[in-house]
Amino acid sequence: VLFAPAVLALIILLLAVPLIPATPEERPRDRRVDVLGAVTVTAAIMLLVLGVERAAHAGAGTTAAIIASGLALIALFVVIERRSSAPLLRLGLLRSGPLVRANLAGLLFAGAFFGFQFIAVLYLQELRGWSSLQTSLAMLAVGADAVLAPTLTPRLVNRFGNAKVIVAGLLLAVLSYVLFLPIGMDTVYLAMFPTMIVLGVAFALAYGPLTIVATDGVEESEQGVAGALLYTSFQFGAALGLAASTAVIVAVTAGDGGAAGLLDGYRAALAVPIAAAVLAAAISAFGLRPVRNRR
Incomplete structure (x- = not known):
């Protein structure tokens, strides 16, 4: 079940590449990617989901620690986005x-x-x-x-x-x-x-x-x-x-x-x-x- 979609996606990708028209480079070459922001928010989401899922398996202390870690990473993500010159998410959008x-x-x-x-x-x-x-x-x-x-x-x-x-x-x-x-x-x-x-x-x-x-x-x-x-x-x-x-x-x-x-x-x-x-x-x-x- 998990393997079949990967194969299908690969086939679609191979068929699509020749059909993608060539376009001139429009983005500035010095554009940076907000890697730290991406890693932080992804980790935060994973921890929050894990905390909810483990609520029925782990003790209250462990669950609270996992969720608190996720929330802390979200707070860190906000700080990173405020200071980044090329934020993953411009907070003003919210x-x-x-x-x-x-x-x-x-x-x-x-x-x-x-x-x-x-x-x-x-x-x-x-x-x-x-x-x-x-x-x-x-x-x-x-x-x-x-x-x-x-x-x-x-x-x-x-x-x-x-x-x-x-x-x-x-x-x-x-x-x-x-x-x-x-x-x-x-x-x-x-x-x-x-x-x-x-x-x-x-x-x-x-x-x-x-x-x-x-x-x-x-x-x-x-x-x-x-x-x-x-x-x-x-x-x-x-x-x-x-x-x-x-x-x-x-x-x-x-x-x-x-x-x-x-x-x-x-x-x-x-x-x-x-x-x-x-x-x-x-x-x-x-x-x-x-x-x-x-x-």
């Missing part, structure tokens, strides 16, 4: 309210989305004994966003605006996770289907508009940085969501590996995506406030 809201909502939305997928797959395969193919087909409805995102979402955005569509998508995500709470040992797929299809609609409504809001109003020269910041938030959120869901499952099922214990663990872990989606909706709701005209 003064944009829409950009910050989009990143926070994107982090939480991704955490909820990937956390739920992890829980659902474990439930279907480990508890219900479904095969990988059956599980994939069961979750296929979530892929409805591939059809809705380019067709329905742009129309809704044009009519209601990004903020309303994002909030609607996040609230639908909350609904989809709540609908999965009654799962049991013999729940039929028809009872799970509403969760899958509603989640697909939610993803279609939230994901695209979040990327628009995250880069709206940003200077053209910083569009790449704003986009990269959002996708970093998505990836960071996904890792946190998986780590938090795992920690809850491990904590609840500790000492009880039976079917009833696993089911309790999966149900308890659903609190992670539900809480994350609710918080994301609350943050995005601030974007619904009317903007006063400036003279």
Whole structure:
């Protein structure tokens, strides 16, 4: 599973290189790369995710030390960016309210989305004994966003605006996770289907508009940085969501590996995506406030 994407990426790279047009050198040759900033923020993210994941395995002291180290590295990253002549992230970019809201909502939305997928797959395969193919087909409805995102979402955005569509998508995500709470040992797929299809609609409504809001109003020269910041938030959120869901499952099922214990663990872990989606909706709701005209 981990090896196949690497091979596919290599094939795409080899096929793409001849198609990339030659362009004149535009960047100054003396441009420096903020290596220290990149290493610091990457290490900080890794430690924070590790701290959340180890919460159910290690003692409170160890967990607190790991998380504190991650937060300390974030503080160091801020200091480095303030003093760097070519910062990885110009901190002034974070003064944009829409950009910050989009990143926070994107982090939480991704955490909820990937956390739920992890829980659902474990439930279907480990508890219900479904095969990988059956599980994939069961979750296929979530892929409805591939059809809705380019067709329905742009129309809704044009009519209601990004903020309303994002909030609607996040609230639908909350609904989809709540609908999965009654799962049991013999729940039929028809009872799970509403969760899958509603989640697909939610993803279609939230994901695209979040990327628009995250880069709206940003200077053209910083569009790449704003986009990269959002996708970093998505990836960071996904890792946190998986780590938090795992920690809850491990904590609840500790000492009880039976079917009833696993089911309790999966149900308890659903609190992670539900809480994350609710918080994301609350943050995005601030974007619904009317903007006063400036003279």
